[in-house]
Amino acid sequence: MRKDLLSKKTVSLKPSGIRKFFDVVSEMPNAISLGVGEPDFETPWHVRKAGITSLEQGKTFYTSNSGLKELRTEIGAYMDRKYGLSYDEDDILITVGGSEGIDMMLRAILNEGDEVIVPEPSYVSYVPCVIMAGGTPVTIDLQDKYEFRLQPEELEKAITKKTKALILPYPNNPTGAVMEEEDLQKLVDIIEKNDLYILSDEIYAELTYTGKDHVSIAQFPGMKERTVIINGFSKAYAMTGWRMGYACGPREIIDQMRKLHQYCIMCAPTTSQYAAIEAIKNGDEDIQMMRESYNERRRIVVHLLREMGLPTFEPLGAFYVFPCIKEFGMSSEEFATRLLEEEEVAIVPGTAFGDSGEGFLRISYAYSIENLKEALSRLEKFITRLRQSN
Amino acid sequence: MNKIEKQLLAMMENNSRIAPKEAAVRLGIKEVDVANALKKLEETGVICGYNTMIDWDKTGIDRVTALIEVSVTPQRNKGFDDIAERLCKYPEVDTAYLISGGFDLMLILEGKSLKQVSEFVTNKLAVEDEVLNTKTHFILKRYKDHGTMMDKQKGDKREKVTA
Numbered sequence: 036m037r038k039d040l041l042s043k044k045t046v047s048l049k050p051s052g053i054r055k056f057f058d059v060v061s062e063m064p065n066a067i068s069l070g071v072g073e074p075d076f077e078t079p080w081h082v083r084k085a086g087i088t089s090l091e092q093g094k095t096f097y098t099s100n101s102g103l104k105e106l107r108t109e110i111g112a113y114m115d116r117k118y119g120l121s122y123d124e125d126d127i128l129i130t131v132g133g134s135e136g137i138d139m140m141l142r143a144i145l146n147e148g149d150e151v152i153v154p155e156p157s158y159v160s161y162v163p164c165v166i167m168a169g170g171t172p173v174t175i176d177l178q179d180k181y182e183f184r185l186q187p188e189e190l191e192k193a194i195t196k197k198t199k200a201l202i203l204p205y206p207n208n209p210t211g212a213v214m215e216e217e218d219l220q221k222l223v224d225i226i227e228k229n230d231l232y233i234l235s236d237e238i239y240a241e242l243t244y245t246g247k248d249h250v251s252i253a254q255f256p257g258m259k260e261r262t263v264i265i266n267g268f269s270k271a272y273a274m275t276g277w278r279m280g281y282a283c284g285p286r287e288i289i290d291q292m293r294k295l296h297q298y299c300i301m302c303a304p305t306t307s308q309y310a311a312i313e314a315i316k317n318g319d320e321d322i323q324m325m326r327e328s329y330n331e332r333r334r335i336v337v338h339l340l341r342e343m344g345l346p347t348f349e350p351l352g353a354f355y356v357f358p359c360i361k362e363f364g365m366s367s368e369e370f371a372t373r374l375l376e377e378e379e380v381a382i383v384p385g386t387a388f389g390d391s392g393e394g395f396l397r398i399s400y401a402y403s404i405e406n407l408k409e410a411l412s413r414l415e416k417f418i419t420r421l422r423q424s425n
Numbered sequence: 426m427n428k429i430e431k432q433l434l435a436m437m438e439n440n441s442r443i444a445p446k447e448a449a450v451r452l453g454i455k456e457v458d459v460a461n462a463l464k465k466l467e468e469t470g471v472i473c474g475y476n477t478m479i480d481w482d483k484t485g486i487d488r489v490t491a492l493i494e495v496s497v498t499p500q501r502n503k504g505f506d507d508i509a510e511r512l513c514k515y516p517e518v519d520t521a522y523l524i525s526g527g528f529d530l531m532l533i534l535e536g537k538s539l540k541q542v543s544e545f546v547t548n549k550l551a552v553e554d555e556v557l558n559t560k561t562h563f564i565l566k567r568y569k570d571h572g573t574m575m576d577k578q579k580g581d582k583r584e585k586v587t588a
Contacts, residue, residue: 051588053586053587053588056586057584057585057586057587060585061585066585068581068585068586070587071581071583071584071585071586071587072587072588073583073587075583095471133462158588159588160588208588265466279465324494326567329450330450330453331452334450334452334453334472335449335450336446338450381585383586389586423523
């Protein structure tokens with residue numbers, strides 16, 4: 036097949052750094068992994084049961100393009116009780132995971148040449164989706180010294196006349212960073228002054244460890260009308276395989292997203308939507324149990340990494356820790372590859388999430404404590420050897 | 426009961442072997458606070474023992490577990506306590522509950538031979554004056570015990586690396 040006959044834009048996209056690493060790991064069946072970006076819990080049984088029951092009842096047809104009305108009503112109620120944000124059913128679109136929402140939102144707002152600011156390290160799909168939607172990604176290299184929180188000066192510097200939108204990826208995958216109320220407050224004027232749209236990817240909103248609830252940028256005056264919140268069921272309810280996401284935002288944008296969604300997807304999977312209704316109605320206790328469990332593991336991992344002398348800022352969201360490995364003078368990819376070869380531990384290099392991830396590793400703590408301890412003791416052996424040989 | 430004590434109990438209910446140091450890290454508190462809380466919980470009898478969960482089926486040792494329903498005549502002023510406490514004195518009885526519903530006491534005898542159970546029922550239990558009748562059930566298979574699945578599938582169903 037001649038590559039020059041294919042879409043130039045698609046061919047030009049870089050393959051995901053994760054994919055490359057995945058292929059190496061697949062060759063090593065005995066490797067223990069801290070590389071997974073999804074919960075280790077199975078979906079709570081009552082939620083699975085709701086999906087099964089819907090199948091038994093023969094609910095095997097398409098839903099409306101937007102998704103089941105009951106589900107959108109429940110999401111509206113949830114947004115109200117969590118954030119005091121009021122979304123009508125028509126301001127909500129049920130998507131196939133948060134990922135689809137990201138794509139649809141960008142395609143709904145971008146014209147050729149529009150710039151979108153993408154703070155990095157962050158989730159792997161933002162840049163490709165911006166490019167495929169005809170936009171130009173402008174990345175911001177978030178900094179370790181600010182615990183990877185987006186600074187107002189960094190944002191201001193990245194804005195040009197062509198800037199259309201800002202992606203706010205918090206709580207963050209891969210760093211575990213959060214933006215607290217006072218951090219977001221500092222961005223509000225800049226966003227307003229430059230008339231930006233915001234894509235706020237809040238898929239990890241339920242997993243924060245600040246002792247306070249997650250704050251959404253849409254809660255600030257003047258922000259809701261320019262923000263599309265991307266959220267979903269994958270992380271909060273351990274439902275990754277169900278592919279259940281949703282977008283809440285201004286009706287003009289959601290209307291355009293719905294149109295695209297209708298042509299591309301038709302509707303999100305019906306079984307998953309019925310399960311999602313049960314999750315959002317009766318899943319608060321599940322979330323709390325899982326959050327507490329992640330929090331214990333988070334503390335252990337941070338403690339062990341610091342004990343072995345790796346500089347590690349305290350991640351207050353998601354289920355990732357982002358330790359710094361700059362002292363070893365090798366690239367993240369080289370470090371991760373050697374760790375895999377020598378100790379059979381798979382950890383994703385920070386650069387899989389953007390160039391500014393160089394010098395860092397993404398450690399997922401969505402694993403059992405025994406697994407975490409074993410993997411980290413191997414990591415310690417590895418770095419002890421590195422330090423001795425230097 | 427304070428928050429630390431509650432969190433400790435929740436954690437130790439599933440793993441009594443957890444070291445105070447690790448418990449402290451996991452809960453984000455000081456090790457000395459864990460030690461003090463544990464001491465208090467033990468002294469006040471909130472924590473009244475540490476057991477080991479064993480899947481005896483896997484050892485090949487022949488043991489049975491019997492659940493015995495007992496109907497008794499309650500005694501004036503003492504209700505069921507007197508007879509229950511007397512039955513508890515037998516070392517064969519591992520667990521004894523007062524139960525609402527169709528019968529009164531539930532006795533659980535673990536890890537005995539069939540002969541030991543039958544001797545207990547005929548020679549010790551049935552001869553008590555207050556005991557009206559007994560019904561003995563044997564456990565055939567243990568699927569889940571104390572929140573733990575006995576034949577838990579090990580292994581991770583997830584892909585090894587994902588974004």
